[in-house]
Amino acid sequence: MARYRSIRQRVDHLLALAAMLLAALVVAGCANPGDSASVAPVQSAQTQPAVAAILPSWREGTAREAIIKFVDDVTREGSPTFLPPAERIAVFDNDGTLWSEQPLYFQFVFMLDQVKAAAPKHPEWRNNPAFRALAARDPAALVGQQKEVLKLIAIANSGMTVDDYDHAIRAWLATARHPKFQRPYTELVYQPQLELLAYLRANGFRTYIVSGGTIEFMRVFAERVYGVPPEQVIGSSQVVKYEMRDGKPALVREPKIDFVDDGPGKPVGIYRNIGRRPVLAFGNSDGDLQMLQYTAAQAGPHLALIVHHDDATREYAYDRQSKIGKLDKAWDEARAKGWIVVSMKDDWNTIYPPDGKQ
Amino acid sequence: MARYRSIRQRVDHLLALAAMLLAALVVAGCANPGDSASVAPVQSAQTQPAVAAILPSWREGTAREAIIKFVDDVTREGSPTFLPPAERIAVFDNDGTLWSEQPLYFQFVFMLDQVKAAAPKHPEWRNNPAFRALAARDPAALVGQQKEVLKLIAIANSGMTVDDYDHAIRAWLATARHPKFQRPYTELVYQPQLELLAYLRANGFRTYIVSGGTIEFMRVFAERVYGVPPEQVIGSSQVVKYEMRDGKPALVREPKIDFVDDGPGKPVGIYRNIGRRPVLAFGNSDGDLQMLQYTAAQAGPHLALIVHHDDATREYAYDRQSKIGKLDKAWDEARAKGWIVVSMKDDWNTIYPPDGKQ
Numbered sequence: 241m242a243r244y245r246s247i248r249q250r251v252d253h254l255l256a257l258a259a260m261l262l263a264a265l266v267v268a269g270c271a272n273p274g275d276s277a278s279v280a281p282v283q284s285a286q287t288q289p290a291v292a293a294i295l296p297s298w299r300e301g302t303a304r305e306a307i308i309k310f311v312d313d314v315t316r317e318g319s320p321t322f323l324p325p326a327e328r329i330a331v332f333d334n335d336g337t338l339w340s341e342q343p344l345y346f347q348f349v350f351m352l353d354q355v356k357a358a359a360p361k362h363p364e365w366r367n368n369p370a371f372r373a374l375a376a377r378d379p380a381a382l383v384g385q386q387k388e389v390l391k392l393i394a395i396a397n398s399g400m401t402v403d404d405y406d407h408a409i410r411a412w413l414a415t416a417r418h419p420k421f422q423r424p425y426t427e428l429v430y431q432p433q434l435e436l437l438a439y440l441r442a443n444g445f446r447t448y449i450v451s452g453g454t455i456e457f458m459r460v461f462a463e464r465v466y467g468v469p470p471e472q473v474i475g476s477s478q479v480v481k482y483e484m485r486d487g488k489p490a491l492v493r494e495p496k497i498d499f500v501d502d503g504p505g506k507p508v509g510i511y512r513n514i515g516r517r518p519v520l521a522f523g524n525s526d527g528d529l530q531m532l533q534y535t536a537a538q539a540g541p542h543l544a545l546i547v548h549h550d551d552a553t554r555e556y557a558y559d560r561q562s563k564i565g566k567l568d569k570a571w572d573e574a575r576a577k578g579w580i581v582v583s584m585k586d587d588w589n590t591i592y593p594p595d596g597k598q
Numbered sequence: 599m600a601r602y603r604s605i606r607q608r609v610d611h612l613l614a615l616a617a618m619l620l621a622a623l624v625v626a627g628c629a630n631p632g633d634s635a636s637v638a639p640v641q642s643a644q645t646q647p648a649v650a651a652i653l654p655s656w657r658e659g660t661a662r663e664a665i666i667k668f669v670d671d672v673t674r675e676g677s678p679t680f681l682p683p684a685e686r687i688a689v690f691d692n693d694g695t696l697w698s699e700q701p702l703y704f705q706f707v708f709m710l711d712q713v714k715a716a717a718p719k720h721p722e723w724r725n726n727p728a729f730r731a732l733a734a735r736d737p738a739a740l741v742g743q744q745k746e747v748l749k750l751i752a753i754a755n756s757g758m759t760v761d762d763y764d765h766a767i768r769a770w771l772a773t774a775r776h777p778k779f780q781r782p783y784t785e786l787v788y789q790p791q792l793e794l795l796a797y798l799r800a801n802g803f804r805t806y807i808v809s810g811g812t813i814e815f816m817r818v819f820a821e822r823v824y825g826v827p828p829e830q831v832i833g834s835s836q837v838v839k840y841e842m843r844d845g846k847p848a849l850v851r852e853p854k855i856d857f858v859d860d861g862p863g864k865p866v867g868i869y870r871n872i873g874r875r876p877v878l879a880f881g882n883s884d885g886d887l888q889m890l891q892y893t894a895a896q897a898g899p900h901l902a903l904i905v906h907h908d909d910a911t912r913e914y915a916y917d918r919q920s921k922i923g924k925l926d927k928a929w930d931e932a933r934a935k936g937w938i939v940v941s942m943k944d945d946w947n948t949i950y951p952p953d954g955k956q
Binding site: 507 | 760827828829835840841847849856862866870871891
């Protein structure tokens with residue numbers, strides 16, 4: 241049956257994705273990619289000329305100029321490339337584009353922590369080799385255990401209502417700290433991107449997140465941190481089922497992935513959720529390639545941008561060889577097609593928001 | 599495998615849905631439900647008191663009062679049930695709630711017409727009993743052919759890019775005429791609902807469609823006709839696949855249903871696409887029951903409404919026994935829980951927009 245064949249492909253895709261994540265996990269357990277220098281102090285406010293009131297954390301240069309010119313071109317009345325506000329759709333990847341993603345996608349850390357948190361309810365895990373390897377943070381023991389670990393993740397991250405899961409995410413984000421920066425994960429968002437999101441919205445754009453992460457994880461902080469409301473968060477999704485619990489309607493998480501909003505899934509997610517082609521797309525890895533292609537392949541005005549993680553001191557440096565956020569094919573295509581490559585090191589004068597400011 | 603089990607359930611659900619549609623098709627081929635009276639002339643503008651500038655096509659009565667009171671309660675500053683605009687989410691079913699659905703869901707008529715249109719490319723169909731029955735409009739011959747007809751529909755409505763399919767829908771809507779009213783389908787939208795949508799938006803609500811119909815079909819006219827932009831159309835969806843065609847990115851329709859936004863699927867679609875619980879839900883059939891329950895089961899302000907098709911002269915009269923738009927369980931629950939039941943006959947002084955006005 242063709243129907244089953246496609247499901248099988250999706251499952252295969254998931255397993256491949258999972259294998260990659262697990263491989264990354266193993267790597268992460270051994271060594272952080274990039275430089276392991278201690279946290280760089282947030283730059284003190286530089287003396288900025290008045291003109292830099294727009295995008296103050298962006299240094300003068302090609303990237304900043306291209307953004308400002310594009311926004312002007314599509315918003316200035318009488319401009320030959322003027323776009324009505326309804327068509328000003330900007331899409332942003334999340335992991336590695338709006339916040340950090342090293343040494344391991346933050347959502348994946350959360351999901352693994354959920355496995356540990358669920359352990360008391362699962363005495364049968366005590367002798368499970370995958371669980372023991374996870375609990376012991378023993379990367380070597382994890383090799384070959386990918387499928388088992390994924391099963392544990394599926395069990396620990398499903399079965400509850402979406403409201404209960406929402407509370408679990410909130411509780412985790414409130415207390416978890418990033419291993420290198422020792423800050424809450426939601427503080428590891430990029431200040432220049434917060435400014436860009438706000439700048440675009442001030443110019444009539446609607447800003448969407450289009451991420452491989454799941455909608456329920458991002459929605460918990462996207463509005464507060466990025467100013468992106470829940471209905472503008474597009475992501476991977478779990479199967480959820482409507483049922484009555486204690487006489488009340490509930491949406492219950494099933495242990496199955498429904499949609500993978502990554503790679504070729506991103507233009508699909510955009511089509512389904514927005515139904516218009518974006519005019520600005522910002523990514524950082526090969527997982528964003530198709531979203532960038534889809535945005536760039538239109539006759540009308542468009543802007544495709546990529547964050548290049550080349551700042552080992554203030555964040556991480558990685559690209560073609562990285563297990564997480566690999567930037568290889570998209571890098572080549574960016575070069576070939578003239579997409580804007582944003583150097584974290586050169587184009588951004590600040591990486592993270594000053595403490596407590598975000 | 600739990601994963602396959604749920605897929606199987608989904609397929610079963612689809613087949614059940616399809617069987618129902620086909621049954622309806624058979625019925626429709628024999629007789630129109632409801633009265634077959636010729637088109638009632640659109641009522642001339644009644645002399646309305648000045649106060650009826652709000653919702654002029656709604657007659658004075660419980661339903662109109664409840665709507666106006668609810669909107670006032672959630673929008674008036676200082677009201678104990680005031681809601682900020684971000685929380686003013688209103689969801690509307692489409693078929694039977696915003697436009698007519700008899701004698702057969704309009705989208706289904708389109709999909710069947712696509713089968714006929716595709717026939718020249720499929721000489722092998724000539725001897726296909728399902729195709730012959732369809733082409734001959736022979737309902738009796740269709741009995742037992744449901745699966746075969748669905749296969750034809752899947753073939754004729756997939757394989758092309760979403761852009762090409764969009765053009766096909768537009769071309770069909772421009773020329774197809776409703777069998778009873780002899781008007782374009784997009785003119786068979788309910789004037790009182792157009793007024794309600796506009797009234798809600800004027801009061802800071804965002805109006806969403808949440809329908810069993812597919813997103814690409816509704817998006818073609820939802821913005822122009824209802825004022826509902828593509829990103830606020832939630833519906834069933836086909837699997838679409840990203841690929842390069844002639845070196846350009848394309849989204850290609852696969853012959854597989856991805857999500858059925860009907861019945862228990864509606865709260866799921868709302869969760870996925872909006873991520874907030876609506877405060878107003880409007881439906882007309884058992885397929886809207888769960889959406890209505892989900893909206894009504896909250897402590898805060900909410901309004902649940904149902905259109906009752908009881909106007910055989912101006913539209914159709916049907917409820918508990920209808921194959922299309924069956925209103926049975928939702929009717930009982932509406933009565934038990936005090937949801938607003940809107941009588942088409944008594945509460946609406948006009949059904950369709952005056953010619954050419956829409």
